[in-house]
Amino acid sequence: MNADTPILEIKNLQVKRGGVNVIDISSLVVSEGEVLSLIGPNGAGKSTLLLTLARLLKTSKGEIAFRGKTIDSNHSVLAYRRNLSMVFQESLLFDTTVFENIASGLNLRRMNKNEIKNIVEEYAERFGVPHLIDRSARKLSGGEAQRTSLARAFATKPEIVFLDEPFSSLDPPTRESLMGDLERILHETGTTTIMATHDQVEALRLSDRIAVINQGKIAQIGTPEQVMNQPDDEFVASFVGMETVFTGPVIKLYDSTFVVSVSDRDVEAVGAVTIGETVVCFIRPENVTLSIVTFGQTTSARNVFPGKIIKITPMGLFHKVHLDCGFSLVAYVTHLSFENLSLREGGDIIASFKATAVHVIRRAK
Amino acid sequence: MDIIVEGIKQAFVLLFTLDPEVLGITWLSLKISGTATFLSMFIGVSVGTVVALTKFPGRRFVVSLINTGMGLPPVVVGLFVTIFLWRNGPLGFLEILYTPTAIIIAQTVIATPIVMGISLAAIQALPANLRLQILALGATRLQMVWILVKEARLPLLAAVMAGFGGVISEVGASIMVGGNIKGYSRVLTTATVMETGKGNFDIAMALGIILMLLSFIINSILTHVQQRERPR
Numbered sequence: 001m002n003a004d005t006p007i008l009e010i011k012n013l014q015v016k017r018g019g020v021n022v023i024d025i026s027s028l029v030v031s032e033g034e035v036l037s038l039i040g041p042n043g044a045g046k047s048t049l050l051l052t053l054a055r056l057l058k059t060s061k062g063e064i065a066f067r068g069k070t071i072d073s074n075h076s077v078l079a080y081r082r083n084l085s086m087v088f089q090e091s092l093l094f095d096t097t098v099f100e101n102i103a104s105g106l107n108l109r110r111m112n113k114n115e116i117k118n119i120v121e122e123y124a125e126r127f128g129v130p131h132l133i134d135r136s137a138r139k140l141s142g143g144e145a146q147r148t149s150l151a152r153a154f155a156t157k158p159e160i161v162f163l164d165e166p167f168s169s170l171d172p173p174t175r176e177s178l179m180g181d182l183e184r185i186l187h188e189t190g191t192t193t194i195m196a197t198h199d200q201v202e203a204l205r206l207s208d209r210i211a212v213i214n215q216g217k218i219a220q221i222g223t224p225e226q227v228m229n230q231p232d233d234e235f236v237a238s239f240v241g242m243e244t245v246f247t248g249p250v251i252k253l254y255d256s257t258f259v260v261s262v263s264d265r266d267v268e269a270v271g272a273v274t275i276g277e278t279v280v281c282f283i284r285p286e287n288v289t290l291s292i293v294t295f296g297q298t299t300s301a302r303n304v305f306p307g308k309i310i311k312i313t314p315m316g317l318f319h320k321v322h323l324d325c326g327f328s329l330v331a332y333v334t335h336l337s338f339e340n341l342s343l344r345e346g347g348d349i350i351a352s353f354k355a356t357a358v359h360v361i362r363r364a365k
Numbered sequence: 366m367d368i369i370v371e372g373i374k375q376a377f378v379l380l381f382t383l384d385p386e387v388l389g390i391t392w393l394s395l396k397i398s399g400t401a402t403f404l405s406m407f408i409g410v411s412v413g414t415v416v417a418l419t420k421f422p423g424r425r426f427v428v429s430l431i432n433t434g435m436g437l438p439p440v441v442v443g444l445f446v447t448i449f450l451w452r453n454g455p456l457g458f459l460e461i462l463y464t465p466t467a468i469i470i471a472q473t474v475i476a477t478p479i480v481m482g483i484s485l486a487a488i489q490a491l492p493a494n495l496r497l498q499i500l501a502l503g504a505t506r507l508q509m510v511w512i513l514v515k516e517a518r519l520p521l522l523a524a525v526m527a528g529f530g531g532v533i534s535e536v537g538a539s540i541m542v543g544g545n546i547k548g549y550s551r552v553l554t555t556a557t558v559m560e561t562g563k564g565n566f567d568i569a570m571a572l573g574i575i576l577m578l579l580s581f582i583i584n585s586i587l588t589h590v591q592q593r594e595r596p597r
Contacts, residue, residue, distance in 0.1 A: 093596045
């Protein structure tokens with residue numbers, strides 16, 4: 001593994017379908033050994049981009065270079081594909097034994113039988129399917145099948161692994177255990193990985209960098225912290241779960257904070273802005289605290305607003321609460337807090353959040 | 366009623382004593398229909414696979430043509446093969462009308478669209494991403510097609526069985542182009558037609574039982590294939 005050595009470089013990549021650009025990426029560099037996640041809503045073009053990068057779909061324009069060499073001829077496409085592996089949402093196993101499935105990439109490379117046997121056993125072990133090696137692929141559970149598919153992909157010792165929603169069709173416990181194993185194996189092998197997913201938790205857990213894809217374009221690329229906490233635009237912000245969005249002019253500047261006027265309420269936030277400019281503010285619902293009384297309570301939060309509960313939606317482990325504080329605000333509360341505060345629609349409540357919880361995007365002039 | 370009971374009794378006697386005439390007809394039938402099926406397998410599976418995997422203008426038309434061909438009436442095939450092989454016909458110089466070869470040709474024409482249509486459907490029924498998965502494993506295009514054919518081997522077997530089932534039980538074309546010549550081009554179906562006409566129900570029934578047995582074997586294999594699950 002050699003960080004910062006580019007393994008894949010993409011320039012002006014375009015894929016058209018019916019005359020419309022479904023992929024349009026001016027530049028993307030993937031470093032050796034990194035795990036890059038492509039996240040975005042359904043239909044954003046994540047899978048198409050992944051297949052294009054694996055040269056399984058034709059490009060309309062632009063170039064893809066692997067280790068500095070442009071892949072253009074049919075010959076170089078085959079050579080390139082022999083350096084990569086792919087795992088889809090469906091396991092797509094062949095109708096034969098687990099052993100033969102894991103061996104399939106090696107058989108295509110005409111490796112000798114003894115060598116194949118050793119490698120298959122090694123990767124069956126790594127992915128936790130050594131006991132299933134003689135079993136027919138038709139008799140596997142979803143998790144076992146996906147483990148076999150991953151073992152098949154890694155057995156060829158690829159330089160880049162492409163994963164297209166690899167955990168989406170698994171139930172949560174199976175997903176959890178497989179994700180743990182994959183995390184460990186990626187760490188051990190240092191294989192460059194590009195994964196498409198719509199699940200942010202998956203992306204956060206496995207990736208060194210995250211690219212948010214919207215309408216075939218990279219809306220933002222950066223470390224998980226950057227993308228989650230400093231979204232570049234409104235699309236990224238709302239996609240990464242910043243439920244509250246409001247726009248207003250900057251009316252006051254303090255030493256480290258400033259005040260934005262939103263529907264006659266003053267919201268304090270942090271950031272470098274100039275007075276009079278209009279900014280867009282985002283607040284994560286988990287950073288909003290709800291309480292009943294403020295008397296005698298000390299809160300370090302700069303922003304405290306009384307409001308009315310408009311709507312409560314149960315979300316499993318927590319409740320999503322829509323508030324009207326003069327501007328609309330969304331908060332998450334745990335089940336316990338929900339009971340303690342005896343929240344109900346139409347009830348009065350006090351919402352508070354820190355100045356640092358407000359993420360600010362400056363509008364381009 | 367007697368005629369049926371007596372017929373069945375006699376039929377079993379013929380079968381169990383391995384009557385040379387019944388055996389000869391059965392063997393010739395298997396040889397002719399087997400050869401025709403074998404030929405239709407090559408043409409049908411390969412063309413079916415190519416049509417399934419490629420996109421070209423007029424593809425829809427070709428597919429509906431193949432599907433129509435699956436229901437080609439044997440007598441019509443018999444008629445056209447006869448015309449082609451007729452003394453003054455385009456292929457008359459071959460002088461093969463009223464020979465087993467002529468039956469093989471007619472049966473191949475009948476079986477090929479059946480095998481082709483089912484093969485096409487079988488290859489198309491494979492998961493869409495399977496092709497990409499195989500290419501991503503480092504396969505060449507040819508290796509990819511071969512793996513797909515292997516993956517669809519059971520439905521393809523079903524296709525071949527259906528083709529065989531279609532021709533072994535077909536009578537119209539065989540009688541027209543083969544001529545039902547004793548010991549030469551007389552097959553199970555044409556013999557059954559003739560023996561029934563002559564009132565020899567025992568031998569006709571013996572031949573009928575063999576036909577039904579073959580049909581049963583074919584259908585049990587098809588059923589087995591249909592009830593099988595795909596791997597995840």
